[in-house]
Amino acid sequence: MKHFTTILSHEIRMLLVSASTYIAAVLFLAVMGFIFSGVLENYSAAAQETSPAAVFFQLFWLPVFFMVPLLTMKCLAEERRLGTLETLLTAPVSSTEVVLGKYFAAYFLYMLLWVSTGGFFYILNHFAGDARFLDIGPLVGGYLFIAVSGLLYVAVGVFASSLTRNQAVAGIFAFVLVFALIIGLRFLGTVEVLNLESMKPLRAAIDYANAFNHLDDFTSGIVDTRQLLFYVSGSVLALIFSILGVEAKLIHS
Amino acid sequence: MSVESPAIEVRDLVKTYSGHTAVSKISFTVARGEILGFLGPNGAGKSTTMRILTGYLPATDGEVNVCGVPVASRSEEIKKLIGYMPENNPLPDDMRVAEYLSYRGRLKEIPRRKLSPRLDEVLELCDLTRVRHRIIGKLSKGFRQRVGIAEAILAEPPVIIMDEPTIGLDPHQILIVRDLIASLRGRMTVIISSHILPEIEMTCDRVLIINQGRVVATGTPADLRREVFGQARYNLEIAGDTTAALPSALTAIEPTLHILTTGEPDAAGFKKLTLGSTRDDDLGEVMLRALSSDSRFRIRSLARSQPSLEDVFLAATRRGWETVAAAATAPKSK
Numbered sequence: 001m002k003h004f005t006t007i008l009s010h011e012i013r014m015l016l017v018s019a020s021t022y023i024a025a026v027l028f029l030a031v032m033g034f035i036f037s038g039v040l041e042n043y044s045a046a047a048q049e050t051s052p053a054a055v056f057f058q059l060f061w062l063p064v065f066f067m068v069p070l071l072t073m074k075c076l077a078e079e080r081r082l083g084t085l086e087t088l089l090t091a092p093v094s095s096t097e098v099v100l101g102k103y104f105a106a107y108f109l110y111m112l113l114w115v116s117t118g119g120f121f122y123i124l125n126h127f128a129g130d131a132r133f134l135d136i137g138p139l140v141g142g143y144l145f146i147a148v149s150g151l152l153y154v155a156v157g158v159f160a161s162s163l164t165r166n167q168a169v170a171g172i173f174a175f176v177l178v179f180a181l182i183i184g185l186r187f188l189g190t191v192e193v194l195n196l197e198s199m200k201p202l203r204a205a206i207d208y209a210n211a212f213n214h215l216d217d218f219t220s221g222i223v224d225t226r227q228l229l230f231y232v233s234g235s236v237l238a239l240i241f242s243i244l245g246v247e248a249k250l251i252h253s
Numbered sequence: 254m255s256v257e258s259p260a261i262e263v264r265d266l267v268k269t270y271s272g273h274t275a276v277s278k279i280s281f282t283v284a285r286g287e288i289l290g291f292l293g294p295n296g297a298g299k300s301t302t303m304r305i306l307t308g309y310l311p312a313t314d315g316e317v318n319v320c321g322v323p324v325a326s327r328s329e330e331i332k333k334l335i336g337y338m339p340e341n342n343p344l345p346d347d348m349r350v351a352e353y354l355s356y357r358g359r360l361k362e363i364p365r366r367k368l369s370p371r372l373d374e375v376l377e378l379c380d381l382t383r384v385r386h387r388i389i390g391k392l393s394k395g396f397r398q399r400v401g402i403a404e405a406i407l408a409e410p411p412v413i414i415m416d417e418p419t420i421g422l423d424p425h426q427i428l429i430v431r432d433l434i435a436s437l438r439g440r441m442t443v444i445i446s447s448h449i450l451p452e453i454e455m456t457c458d459r460v461l462i463i464n465q466g467r468v469v470a471t472g473t474p475a476d477l478r479r480e481v482f483g484q485a486r487y488n489l490e491i492a493g494d495t496t497a498a499l500p501s502a503l504t505a506i507e508p509t510l511h512i513l514t515t516g517e518p519d520a521a522g523f524k525k526l527t528l529g530s531t532r533d534d535d536l537g538e539v540m541l542r543a544l545s546s547d548s549r550f551r552i553r554s555l556a557r558s559q560p561s562l563e564d565v566f567l568a569a570t571r572r573g574w575e576t577v578a579a580a581a582t583a584p585k586s587k
Contacts, residue, residue, distance in 0.1 A: 002362070003359075003360055006356070006359045006360055007360075010356050014347065014348070017347075018347065082343050082345070082346075083339060083340075083341060083343030084343045084344070084345055086304075086309060086339045086343065087337070087339060087343060087344075087357075087404070088360075089309060090307045090308070090309050090332060090335070090337045090339075091332060091357065091360040091361055092329060092332040092333045092360070092361060092362060093332075093360055094329070250309065250310060250311075251311060
């Protein structure tokens with residue numbers, strides 16, 4: 001693991017000097033700002049039961065769908081296409097270090113973008129002038145959920161990128177996987193068959209993996225270790241598959 | 254890692270890609286400090302062999318040792334012993350030259366104190382000091398190629414493997430690269446592959462020609478000429494009756510002397526002929542005296558021809574094809 005920090009600092013450095021990062025950040029903040037002002041407009045129209053933070057985070061999947069593929073599709077696919085993966089892996093570096101370095105760099109950027117949306121809440125607080133409008137509990141819970149679930153989503157994106165040399169394929173594959181994880185599981189939870197008595201264990205498993213249930217728990221202040229375990233073990237699994245993906249491509253190339 | 258072990262030892266190396274054999278039973282050794290040239294037509298298995306040497310690709314069968322360390326089981330150590338420049342020299346386009354080299358230096362575990370002086374040294378050696386702050390993507394091909402070479406020699410590994418280091422360079426840049434490789438002689442073991450044959454001939458101590466995944470010839474360029482052709486050749490420009498009178502006149506000079514090819518006569522009636530003889534010593538003087546005193550012929554020039562490595566390459570690879578074809582048609586005796 002000697003080179004993990006070298007690769008990570010290199011990747012983050014390359015992200016921070018690249019113009020596309022800033023363009024992506026601006027566009028991301030524009031979309032998020034649009035959503036946020038939409039949420040606030042609802043509040044100005046009629047009184048709502050939940051805090052704005054809770055509603056804002058209910059829409060977390062929207063940026064996840066486009067940000068995760070965009071952030072991760074490049075990381076391994078591009079290196080493979082350019083052939084720089086060959087120079088990287090013939091240096092005294094293991095594929096585990098490469099995958100982890102790229103993963104944490106992508107995760108760093110993902111979190112950086114999300115944390116920057118904290119500015120919206122700061123502005124709201126500043127202009128509302130009343131601390132009651134800004135319910136700190138759901139806010140912290142929401143960001144915690146984003147941080148924990150992001151581990152898995154970014155890992156899935158890295159996995160998609162490890163399988164191909166084409167960025168577009170990696171991006172679409174990452175989108176499909178993340179879509180299946182978030183919306184697919186939610187949809188499965190509503191399937192009527194699962195209400196049968198014999199389907200009870202399956203139903204429990206699907207409910208356990210449903211991201212929206214997790215979000216509800218986090219924003220209402222419940223940090224369930226089972227959910228943490230779900231995301232952490234899921235990301236570890238996805239990363240192991242990414243490492244295998246990089247190595248299998250070498251063996252069968 | 255004993256000092257006596259050869260830099261590279263390859264025994265019966267086999268690599269198959271889903272049924273297609275890229276490398277079949279290649280064996281060779283490279284001594285320390287030697288520069289080995291790898292020659293072969295496209296698809297001969299040069300790049301595959303090089304990739305296996307670096308531990309990037311696993312071999313299907315056979316044994317590869319670098320400085321006495323087996324590649325298959327101890328690939329982590331191998332990576333520290335080898336500086337490798339892959340085919341087409343892939344480089345990140347969005348980094349600056351010095352930045353890239355320093356990143357690679359850190360990956361190659363050069364101690365922090367030594368990194369900066371070594372970086373300056375390598376930049377100077379490869380004539381990159383002027384462009385050290387330029388972005389790699391905006392450099393010309395010659396500079397990119399030198400960045401690749403600088404990267405390979407950066408950590409001063411005992412073995413350097415470069416896949417076509419001179420491809421796409423202009424003659425001036427080739428000269429620089431050639432000097433650079435020559436300057437490594439004795440200090441590092443170098444393996445280079447190339448299509449540019451004079452290039453190989455000038456820089457390499459030994460040449461290995463492979464075709465269809467097999468070694469078809471190996472030795473110094475001089476050895477190869479002798480081995481592949483087995484006879485001395487002469488180029489003759491002559492006018493006169495070359496069909497009937499000349500062969501007998503030649504046999505009178507030396508019994509083994511014969512005509513290999515005959516060209517078309519030019520405006521002045523001179524034809525270009527290639528002669529062959531199994532005699533190793535120079536027959537030029539005897540021939541010149543005998544033929545010019547003969548009134549039937551007029552001679553314009555006579556020279557002993559030195560087959561270029563190109564001829565050797567063509568002959569050796571053709572021979573490679575023939576052996577492969579013969580092996581395929583012959584009944585399997587084993």
